[in-house]
Amino acid sequence: MQKRLIYILFILASVISYGQVNLSLETDKAEYNGKxxxxxxxxxxxxxxxxVQQTGFQLPDLSKFNIIGSGSVTNTFIDPAxxxxxxxxxxxxxxxxKKKGKIKIGSVLVTVNNKIYKTEPFDVNIKEILDRRSLAGNMSAEMYMNMEIEDRDIYQDQATVAVLRVYSKNMDNFRKVKDVHLPHQDNINVHPVSFSKSEIDPSASGNMASQIVAVFMVFPNESGYVEVPSVSASVSSYSNKNKIVSNKVKLNVKKLPEGSPECFKNAVGNxxxxxxxxxxxxxxxxxxINVIVKVSGEGNLPDMYLPKIIASPDYEVFSPKITSKVAPGTTGMKGEILANYVVIPKKPGPISIQTEQFAFFDPANREYVDLGQKTLALNAFSHEQILESRTTVEKVNEYTNTLLETVNTPVLKTTTLKVKEKSKFHWNILFTNIAILVGLFVIYLLFKTWQKKRALVRETTSSKPLGSVAETESEIRETLKTDINDYFSYLENLKDQADYPKFFDTLEEMDLDVRKQYFQSSPEDFRLFLETHKGSSVAEQYRNLIQRIQMEKYSPLKSPEGMEELLKAVVNLYSQISK
Structure with a gap:
């Protein structure tokens, strides 16, 4: 009988041990500090x-935490006993x-052989979560700054919003916070959103009021754990100036999914x-001609690689000028970026200008979008074809524009001469105008009297004796002297209007007039004259300037900056020569 009982107990033990499921959820400790x-x-x-485990672990609500890492391992063995x-x-x-105090961690669920198993919920105690950095003196106990980033689990090159908040027991300290310096680090790109201070919130933790002093966007450009460095600000008062520093925040930056197109670089957004x-x-x-490649949307727009125009034997393309029109959006920087290319067609007929293929990653849908190439179809004409295709009206317009650009025709603003109607006659205005006219008439009579006296004095003075040959030559040169400032003003107008052919023709005309003033027929003779009378330095400057003018004149592409520097060199040298 006793042997039968022992045998039955062994059978029950094997049945109980067979098919047993154990599920547990534990923490390393029950109480934590904020860090x-x-x-x-x-x-x-x-x-x-x-x-058989039919489902994975179903985690509880962890919205009060930031998940910064996870991992799992599976072991299988046979119990020899x-x-x-x-x-x-x-x-x-x-x-x-994310916050302090008691936080409840719920149950973990798993399904094994069509049966749901779960763990018991429990609480963890967080003592303090805010990282306080002290100020100088006795201010550390009553004021500190905290950087808050709600979304810390993001993709590479995806935007997350950081809010910089100042806490203080004394509300007067908020107006002293100035000069917020945003963080700078190689693995993140930071763009400001707003430096406007918010309303003061008196209901912050620890009997302290709070105020938002800055909002900015962070774009991590590498995956892994990325730490956003501290933000600093100055706290100025009448007696001294202190510095306040915020906490650092770690981001869990996920790698972009595999299977990206070959043309994908770093564009994340839409x-x-x-x-x-x-x-x-x-x-x-x-x-x-000017060809513009425009990229618009929202995401890491200021930091992304733009699609370029592909080189072709049909045209020549130069480096673009980049123009940005970007403002903060909801999921990144929003706006458009324009790449202005200078393209020179090389052959007449149809020309196809193509950009590089462009793709981006859409974090909202978690997928790559390939936009492919963009093509601009143009039709280029030869110079003879352009002349033949002009209508009579276009030729008349061209002649008219040339006349208007050549001749100065000042226009009177006749609207300023219009007399406004008055509903009532003012005698004071009439008497004032009469007094002004009488005064002007008296001044005119005095001026004429002064002119007559001066003419009498000139007649009584002896005539000037004839001078030497050198003096006579100097007088002739003064008579022939060119008003160089008129040329400078005219050249400035031509440069601003980008009329470069007329600009260089005027330069040659000015140089010829200056040489005639000194009785020199060719630039080489004039250079020898300058070397004798003005010095070798001025002569060498003249020779270099003439060469530079010829190079700029026949250059296929002229930049406004280069023409501005050329005009400055012309004004500087010819001002020295004409002294």
């Missing part, structure tokens, strides 16, 4: 080969608390690409 990481450990143990297959799965999750010709005139061979 500590909460480590959750989930252990699932299956005793028996018939047990009971000859039972044991499968053990261990998962660890690293959490960063974008569109277009290309168009900004020049309104007909396209002529060997004449530059």
């Amino acid at each position: 500590d990481i909460v480590n959750l450990t989930i252990i699932l143990e299956l005793n028996g080969s018939e047990l 009971t000859n039972t297959l044991i499968t053990q799965k261990v998962s660890r999750i690293a959490l960063e608390p 974008f569109n690409v277009s290309v168009y010709n900004a020049s309104k005139d007909k396209i002529e061979v060997e004449k530059p």
Whole structure:
């Protein structure tokens, strides 16, 4: 009888041990400081080969934490004592608390053989979560600054918003916070959103009021754990100036998904690409045109690689001028970026200008979008074709524009001479005008009397004797002397109007007039004259300037900056020569 009981107990023990499921959820400790990481450990143990885990671990609500890391491992072995297959799965999750106090961690659920198992919920106590950095003197106990980033689990090159908040017991301290310096680091791109101070919130923690002093966007450009450095600000008072520093924040930056297109570089957001010709005139061979590649949308717009225009034997393309029109949006920087290319067609006929392929990653849909190439179809004409295609009206307009650009025709603003009607006659205005007219008449009579007296004095003075040959030559040179300032003003107007052919013709005309003033026929003779009378330095400057003018004149592409520097050199040298 006793042997039968022992045998029955062994059978019951084997049945109980067979098919057993153990699920547990633990933390490394029950109480944490604000900077500590909460480590959750989930252990699932299956005793028996018939047990099958049908679902993964269903985690509780962890919205009060930032998940900064996770990992799992599975071990399988056979218990030699009971000859039972044991499968053990261990998962660890690293959490960063967002607030202090008691935080409840709910149950973890898992389904094994159509049966749901769960753990018991429990609380963890967070003592203090805010990182305080002290000020100088006795201000550390009553004021500190905290950087808050709500979304810390993002993709590479995706935007997350950081809010900089100042806490203080004394509300008078808020007006002293100035000069917020945003963080700078190689693995993040920072763009300001607002430096406007918000309303003071008196209901902050620890009997302290709070105020938002800055909002900015952070774009991490590498994956992994990225730490946003501290933000500093100055606290100025009448007696001294102190510095306040915020906490650092860690971001969990996820790698972009695999399977990206070959043309993908670093664009993350939602974008569109277009290309168009900004020049309104007909396209002529060997004449530059402006082709603009526009990228618009929202995301890491200021930091992304723009699609370039592909080189071709049909045209010559130069480096673009980049213009940005970007403002903060909801999921990144929003606006458009324009790349202005100078393109010179090389042959007449149809020309196809193509950009590089462009793709971006859309974090909202978690997918790559390939926009492909953008093509601009143009039709270039030769110079003879341009002349033949002009209508009579266009020729008349061209002659008229040339006349208006050549001749100075000042226009009177007749609207300023219009007399406003008055509903009532003012005698004071009439008498004032009469007094002004009488005064002007008296001044005119005095001026005429002074002129008559001066003429009498001139007649009584002796005539000037004839001078030497050198003096006579000097007088002739003064008579022939060119008003160089008129040329300078005219050249400035031509440069601003970008009328470069007329600009260089006027330069040659001015140089000829200056040489005639000194009785020199050729630039080489004039250089020898300058070397004799003005010095070798001025002569060498003249020779270099003449060469530079010829190079700029026949250059296929002239920049406004280069023409500005050339005009400054001309004014400087010819002002010295004409002294």
